[in-house]
Amino acid sequence: MLRIAFLSVLYSGKIPVAPGTWGSLVSVFLGLPFLYFSQETLLLLAILVGGIAVREINAYERAGGLHDDKSIVIDELVGVWIAMSFINLKVLSMYESITAVALSFVFFRIFDIWKPSFIGKIDREVKGGLGVVGDDALAGFVAGLCVMIVFAAWDYYAKAWIL
Template sequence: MPNAFLTFLYSGLCPKAPGTAGSLLAVILGAGIIHYISMETLVLLTILFTLMGVKHINAYEANSGNHDDSRIVIDEVVGVWIALILSSGTILQIVLSFVFFRLFDIWKPSLIGKIDQNVKGGWGVIGDDMLAGLVAGICSAATFQFFGYVQNTLLN
């Protein structure tokens, strides 16, 4: 069974939608880290969790023979934190980051899906979520900017 780190405090053991459960917990903790500590801390934790995640996923897969176990959600944590790092100024941006991340993580369009299907081991498990987080953060920031522009244009 994956440990507390790989299941992100056991949120990955949720019987329905473990990836969403892990992502939701990660958004709450990530937003708290940004608000109460600093963005830099979240960046450093994201790097640390990525490197530790790859190592622990590789060890888990070697021992279990199971690639990308749905209970392992540390990859979702890394991905959603990347989205928050790119776009987390307001509650709306945090929600948009979460929604876009889950959309891209589940849908896996283009390169996200190719990484998921073709890259083995820990980097394969985490890599698609990293890219989904990058795209989600950009989409969240762009959406927020677009609606801010529209609002400013209409009010002026």
């Protein structure tokens, strides 16, 4: 019972329509207090949860569960937390913070669904819990980079308009 609550991120993965999106959204709200404390804390928690998730997914699959079952969304939590860990709330306004968190969610979902390049290769070729969590962790990393690029471009063009 506890394993299922963990793997489904408090049962959000049990929602029949778009469980990955719901799991990611719930994970954003679960991660916000840690992000407010510090980026590093959120990243370290994502790594810790990711390691536990690999072990628990392997146990789930050994017990007869489906590989990458749609109700397992703990990998989405790891990915979206990694994406959010690129955000430094201490230097952003409230509007920028909300925008950055929303962009983290959107970019993560894009890369998690699309699975371009190495993200898709990990998803296809790496078995067990490491494959389930690995592609989402990489998608989160790429999503975080995209958020940084958007904000750098915004900052560059905003300064160009002022000058």
